[in-house]
Amino acid sequence: MKKFEVLFLTEARAFLLSLDNKSRDKIIFNIDKAKIKTDNELFKKLKGEIWEFRTLFNKTHFRIFAF
Numbered sequence: 001m002k003k004f005e006v007l008f009l010t011e012a013r014a015f016l017l018s019l020d021n022k023s024r025d026k027i028i029f030n031i032d033k034a035k036i037k038t039d040n041e042l043f044k045k046l047k048g049e050i051w052e053f054r055t056l057f058n059k060t061h062f063r064i065f066a067f
Contacts, residue, residue, distance in 0.1 A: 002035045012064055026057040027064070
């Protein structure tokens with residue numbers, strides 16, 4: 001069962017589309033995984049209602065803010 005839905009802002013979508021396919025697929029895979037599984041390495045509360053999706057892929061850290 002999903003805990004939440006994800007809607008990408010135009011800027012987030014443009015960022016994802018600017019990445020190579022493997023990086024983008026890994027980020028989206030981790031976002032989908034965070035929807036059903038609690039894992040602070042994938043989805044972490046920063047402050048108040050500001051969260052971040054986190055992905056490490058090919059020695060690169062990707063972070064996408066969520067509200």
